[in-house]
Structure formats: C-alpha cells, structure tokens
Amino acid sequence: MNLEPMGADALPRYEKLSSERVAQALAKPTPTLILFHARPDGDAVGSAFALRQLLTAMGMPAWCVCADEVPQRLRFLMHGLQESTLPAAIPQNVCWARVVSVDTASPAQLGALWETYEGKIDMMIDHHGTGTPYAPNLILPEAAACAEIIFDLSRELLRIGALSYIPSGADVCIYAGLNTDTGSFKYSNVTPKTHRCAAELHRAGVDSAAITQKLYGSKPYLQLKAEGAGIRSLTFFENGRIAVVRFPYALKQELGVSDEHLETLVDIARGIEGVEVAVSLRQPNEENVFRCSTRASGNVDVSAVCAAFGGGGHIRAAGCTLTDFASMEDAVAAVVAEIGKQL
Ligand SMILES: [Mn+2]
Structure with a gap:
C-alpha cells in the first residue's frame, strides 16, 4: 500500500x-x-x-x-x-x-x-x-x-x-x-x-x-551477515558528518536475510566517530520503494528531514518511506540534500 x-x-x-x-x-x-x-x-x-x-x-x-x-x-x-x-x-x-x-x-x-x-x-x-x-x-x-x-x-x-x-x-x-x-x-x-x-x-x-x-544478548547469524554487508556499503558525505548505509533488494536476496535483520544498520552507522547523522536505506522488494531510517547524534532534527518525505518520528530518530525516486542513488541524494539544509 x-x-x-x-x-x-x-x-x-x-x-x-x-x-x-x-x-x-x-x-x-x-x-x-x-x-x-x-x-x-x-x-x-x-x-x-x-x-x-x-x-x-x-x-x-x-x-x-x-x-x-x-x-x-x-x-x-x-x-x-x-x-x-x-x-x-x-x-x-x-x-x-x-x-x-x-x-x-x-x-x-x-x-x-x-x-x-x-x-x-x-x-x-x-x-x-x-x-x-x-x-x-x-x-x-x-x-x-x-x-x-x-x-x-x-x-x-x-x-x-x-x-x-x-x-x-x-x-x-x-x-x-x-x-x-x-x-x-x-x-x-x-x-x-x-x-x-x-x-x-x-x-x-x-x-x-x-x-x-x-x-x-545474542543475535541471529543472518543479522551479523547483514551488518557486514551494510558496513561495506557505507559512504560518507559532508566531510564524514553524514553516513549512509544501503541495502538493495538484490543484496537481501543474495544473503538470504529478511527485513528484521536490517534494523541495526542505522545504529552501526551512527556509532562511527564524527558522524552526526546516520541514514539507512533499505529496499524491501524489487519496487523502487525505499525505507529510510535516520539517527542523529548532533543538532540535526531528523524528524524534520523525514517529514519532508512524508514521514516523522523523534528529533534524533525518525523514518520515512521514499516512493518518488527512480533509483536508490537518487533517493540517497535527496535525503542527503535535505540533511544538508541543517548542517
Ligand atoms: Mn516508541
């Protein structure tokens, strides 16, 4: 829906x-x-x-x-x-x-x-x-x-x-x-x-x-696999102040992981030294619909960032679903630009 x-x-x-x-x-x-x-x-x-x-x-x-x-x-x-x-x-x-x-x-x-x-x-x-x-x-x-x-x-x-x-x-x-x-x-x-x-x-x-x-206390091995792949996908923007993790559907299929194994990715990105805003983008199926989770440890209000895309949440933890983008890279660019307005 x-x-x-x-x-x-x-x-x-x-x-x-x-x-x-x-x-x-x-x-x-x-x-x-x-x-x-x-x-x-x-x-x-x-x-x-x-x-x-x-x-x-x-x-x-x-x-x-x-x-x-x-x-x-x-x-x-x-x-x-x-x-x-x-x-x-x-x-x-x-x-x-x-x-x-x-x-x-x-x-x-x-x-x-x-x-x-x-x-x-x-x-x-x-x-x-x-x-x-x-x-x-x-x-x-x-x-x-x-x-x-x-x-x-x-x-x-x-x-x-x-x-x-x-x-x-x-x-x-x-x-x-x-x-x-x-x-x-x-x-x-x-x-x-x-x-x-x-x-x-x-x-x-x-x-x-x-x-x-x-x-x-314990996590499924599949979650660890998902975290490894998520870490390899990391890219940084604004001199390392924004970290983005991507998880396309093809990668999910390849590793055999499900959405519940991807929930920790954004917190891993947030934990990196110097990162003020962490973003995780996931593609639940082959459609160009991207689930975006955001976390902030600095002064950026990520609920405002997500509200710009119809989502919401808290000042330091928020989410949205991106439906208007032809590719994950386009979605990443839009979210990063929205965060950039506050940096
Ligand atoms: Mn709650």
Missing part, C-alpha cells in the same frame, strides 16, 4: 486527552483491539502487550493487531497470549467495540491496517513529537517510550481501583519498551522519570538483566 503524505489539514483535529481521562476510559469494560505500527520494535510490541494484559486483568477481552508479525527476538513479549498479530488472527467470535493504537504517530505507520481501521480508531496513545494524529489522543513527546505512558496508565488504573494488581507480564513488557526506545537507557530521551519508572519496575520484580539479555 502506498499512502500519500498528508498535509496538516488532510485530517480533522482530534481531541487531546489527559492521562486520567484515558485511564477512566480504559477502565470501562469494552472488548478492545490494540493496534501498533508495522515493522514493530520493542516499544510497539511492549506497549501493545502490556496494555493487553492490563485490560485482561480488568476482565476485558483484548487482542493485539499489527500489519506485520512480531520479529522472533521480541516474541517473548507476547507471553504466548497470541500465536499471531496479523489481522487474520483476530478472533471473530468477539464484538470488538473499541480500537486503541499505541506507539503509532501517523496513518502510514499502521501500514495495511489503515485501510480497515480508518475512522474506527477510538484513541491513540503515543510519544512521537511529529506525526499526523488520526484519533482522539494522548501524545506525550517528553515520554522516552510509549511504554512510559503505559506505565503511568497502569499505576493510575491501580490508584482508581480499576485494577487490583498489575500483571508481572505487563511490567516486563513496559520495561522492554523503555529499554529498547532508549537504547538501554543511553539516548538523550532518557529523563529522571524514565529512570524512576525503571526503578519502580525493578522493585516490582522485573528481572532487568534477563530482559536485556533477551533483547540484546
């Missing part, structure tokens, strides 16, 4: 919700579908499956849905509650009266789900500073992870008596979301509050070392 980038007035303005109101709404017994963004990361999966367990603990049916399956390394966050997150797996014997999305800033991030759920989403819970809101929303850009917002909601649900306890599996999911979106508490989005959440989760019994081991 190819969603056109939307202008600021393409969608109506939606109501801003407070945490308290969202907690009260969630406490109303309603069978709930929880949507999260395509090509899910630890925060998307963690936030969705934490919320699922909170709703279940309040006695409601809840089900997590995504345009893609959860990658193997994150499947422990599903706690065996679902075999699949694809729409085809949604139980048909329940009347799903409510739809909530988590960690998803724009319709395009929902991928194929948008066609089904456009106009049917009751509430979005998110932490991205830039995006295109598509439902009444609780968006807190100061939260390091969407899971940090879910943490607050869980404690608010406990405080108002809607929950009698917080399932330990929900805390594991919240911790994993915090951990992944902060690069294990290394990025500039970490605040005193992030550490307080982590400390409270630790105190509540979350085994942080075990979760970190599951998230980062």
Whole structure:
C-alpha cells in the first residue's frame, strides 16, 4: 500500500486527552483491539502487550493487531497470549467495540491496517513529537517510550481501583519498551522519570538483566551477515558528518536475510566517530520503494528531514518511506540534500 503524505489539514483535529481521562476510559469494560505500527520494535510490541494484559486483568477481552508479525527476538513479549498479530488472527467470535493504537504517530505507520481501521480508531496513545494524529489522543513527546505512558496508565488504573494488581507480564513488557526506545537507557530521551519508572519496575520484580539479555544478548547469524554487508556499503558525505548505509533488494536476496535483520544498520552507522547523522536505506522488494531510517547524534532534527518525505518520528530518530525516486542513488541524494539544509 502506498499512502500519500498528508498535509496538516488532510485530517480533522482530534481531541487531546489527559492521562486520567484515558485511564477512566480504559477502565470501562469494552472488548478492545490494540493496534501498533508495522515493522514493530520493542516499544510497539511492549506497549501493545502490556496494555493487553492490563485490560485482561480488568476482565476485558483484548487482542493485539499489527500489519506485520512480531520479529522472533521480541516474541517473548507476547507471553504466548497470541500465536499471531496479523489481522487474520483476530478472533471473530468477539464484538470488538473499541480500537486503541499505541506507539503509532501517523496513518502510514499502521501500514495495511489503515485501510480497515480508518475512522474506527477510538484513541491513540503515543510519544512521537511529529506525526499526523488520526484519533482522539494522548501524545506525550517528553515520554522516552510509549511504554512510559503505559506505565503511568497502569499505576493510575491501580490508584482508581480499576485494577487490583498489575500483571508481572505487563511490567516486563513496559520495561522492554523503555529499554529498547532508549537504547538501554543511553539516548538523550532518557529523563529522571524514565529512570524512576525503571526503578519502580525493578522493585516490582522485573528481572532487568534477563530482559536485556533477551533483547540484546545474542543475535541471529543472518543479522551479523547483514551488518557486514551494510558496513561495506557505507559512504560518507559532508566531510564524514553524514553516513549512509544501503541495502538493495538484490543484496537481501543474495544473503538470504529478511527485513528484521536490517534494523541495526542505522545504529552501526551512527556509532562511527564524527558522524552526526546516520541514514539507512533499505529496499524491501524489487519496487523502487525505499525505507529510510535516520539517527542523529548532533543538532540535526531528523524528524524534520523525514517529514519532508512524508514521514516523522523523534528529533534524533525518525523514518520515512521514499516512493518518488527512480533509483536508490537518487533517493540517497535527496535525503542527503535535505540533511544538508541543517548542517
Ligand atoms: Mn516508541
């Protein structure tokens, strides 16, 4: 599916919700579908499956849905509650009266789900500073992870008596979301509050070392192969301040790697001395559609760079999908030029 980038007035303005109101709404017994963004990361999966367990603990049916399956390394966050997150797996014997999305800033991030759920989403819970809101929303850009917002909601649900306890599996999911979106508490989005959440989760019994081991302790050999090829593809611009990794479809085919093995490439490029902006361009199939991930360690606002191509994200971590270029090199040139405006 190819969603056109939307202008600021393409969608109506939606109501801003407070945490308290969202907690009260969630406490109303309603069978709930929880949507999260395509090509899910630890925060998307963690936030969705934490919320699922909170709703279940309040006695409601809840089900997590995504345009893609959860990658193997994150499947422990599903706690065996679902075999699949694809729409085809949604139980048909329940009347799903409510739809909530988590960690998803724009319709395009929902991928194929948008066609089904456009106009049917009751509430979005998110932490991205830039995006295109598509439902009444609780968006807190100061939260390091969407899971940090879910943490607050869980404690608010406990405080108002809607929950009698917080399932330990929900805390594991919240911790994993915090951990992944902060690069294990290394990025500039970490605040005193992030550490307080982590400390409270630790105190509540979350085994942080075990979760970190599951998230980062080992990687598939195919990912290592992908990283090797990605490093060989590196080129630099603006005297080494911009690093670009390319992963064309032919290379994916040749190495037998899949998209989930390519997610670390941009962070490798970011780790190079002198690099202020790292870019990874991937070609998921033979079409001239390029997925672009960006990371900044200097003063460049990559969410603005990606917004120029219809994407978005955070100041130091953002993404977009490039559809208007005849070749990967043309796409690289356009992204580098856009970054250059800020250097
Ligand atoms: Mn997130």
